[in-house]
Amino acid sequence: MTTATPPIPVHILDETTVHIHGEPIAVPPGVNPDQAVMSYLHLEAAGVGHPINAQIDDRRYGVQAALIVNPDGTTATATGPQAAVTTNMKQPGPARQPLTDIHTLAIQGNVEEAIERTNGLLLQLSADPSRGSEHADTLEAAETRAHLAWIKRDYTCAYQTWSWIAATWRELLGPCPGGPTHNHTMCRRIAITTSNAATAWMQLPAQEATEASGEVLALLERNSGSSNTPAAQGIRSRGAKLGAQKP
Numbered sequence: 001m002t003t004a005t006p007p008i009p010v011h012i013l014d015e016t017t018v019h020i021h022g023e024p025i026a027v028p029p030g031v032n033p034d035q036a037v038m039s040y041l042h043l044e045a046a047g048v049g050h051p052i053n054a055q056i057d058d059r060r061y062g063v064q065a066a067l068i069v070n071p072d073g074t075t076a077t078a079t080g081p082q083a084a085v086t087t088n089m090k091q092p093g094p095a096r097q098p099l100t101d102i103h104t105l106a107i108q109g110n111v112e113e114a115i116e117r118t119n120g121l122l123l124q125l126s127a128d129p130s131r132g133s134e135h136a137d138t139l140e141a142a143e144t145r146a147h148l149a150w151i152k153r154d155y156t157c158a159y160q161t162w163s164w165i166a167a168t169w170r171e172l173l174g175p176c177p178g179g180p181t182h183n184h185t186m187c188r189r190i191a192i193t194t195s196n197a198a199t200a201w202m203q204l205p206a207q208e209a210t211e212a213s214g215e216v217l218a219l220l221e222r223n224s225g226s227s228n229t230p231a232a233q234g235i236r237s238r239g240a241k242l243g244a245q246k247p
Contacts, residue, residue: 007055007066008044010037014060026109031153035199039147041069043103046144049096072189073143073196095125095137099144111151118145134172139165143193150200156208159200163219166193170223194223198231206242213239 011019012034016027020040027036037056045052049071056065068076098121105114118141125131125138132138142165149157169190170176176187201209201216217235221227 007053008041010041010054010056012037012056012058012060020107023107025107026111026151031151036151038069038075039151040107041067042071042073042147043106043144045069045071046099046103046140048100048103071140073192074188095121095141099141102144106148106151111148115145115148115152118148134168139168146193146196146200150196153203155200155203159197159204159212159216162193162197162200163216166190166197166219166223169193175225176223190223194219195231198235201235202238206245210239210242 008021009019013019015033018025018027018033018037020037025036025040027033041052041054051068051070054067054069056063056067058064066077070076098117102114102117102121105111105117121141122138122145125135125141126133128135142161146158146161146165149155149161169186173186173190176190198216198220201212204212213235217227217232220229220232220235224232226232
């Protein structure tokens with residue numbers, strides 16, 4: 001079943017000014033506005049439980065693009081009339097309505113309250129005997145927590161949460177690709193959360209980044225099957241610079 005939905009207007013005016021739905025969103029100093037936009041759009045898709053359309057107008061570079069943002073954080077380029085989104089047919093889980101409320105709070109700028117509610121939801125889902133810390137609902141809520149941490153520039157929390165999610169999905173699903181019957185959508189989720197963990201590591205303070213460099217490189221190699229990905233090269237490059245700066 002497909003449902004055509006009006007695209008969400010996104011205007012990136014400069015490095016600190018972004019409007020979504022015609023309303024300004026906060027881009028904290030030092031945060032990449034592109035990542036802030038994607039975090040907000042992911043929260044919206046996760047909140048409604050199905051893919052959403054977004055029309056990006058990036059006035060910094062005179063670029064316009066149509067995107068589909070999925071609840072799992074993946075994106076695709078939308079072109080022409082095929083930009084209609086596919087509505088999820090699965091029944092809403094116990095995390096759906098709380099995540100919808102959390103998304104609303106974050107979009108309205110109440111990020112601290114959104115974080116508090118997400119923390120409570122994670123505790124609830126982790127303690128639920130029918131779910132637990134490795135259940136898909138719990139991991140989805142953790143994804144939301146990681147995006148909120150990024151928005152707040154809490155890069156330690158963002159890194160730790162994304163790396164935990166990536167490692168957990170890898171442990172549950174095994175190596176990707178895993179043959180023709182493997183869930184390739186979930187493989188993309190592993191790739192995205194692993195990439196997000198590496199991106200968050202790049203923002204960690206020097207000492208913290210140095211201490212976690214071996215951990216993040218191991219995560220990248222385990223989840224990608226390669227020790228020489230562009231992300232790994234970037235981490236080694238920064239690690240070498242940090243090492244050269246030591247007295």
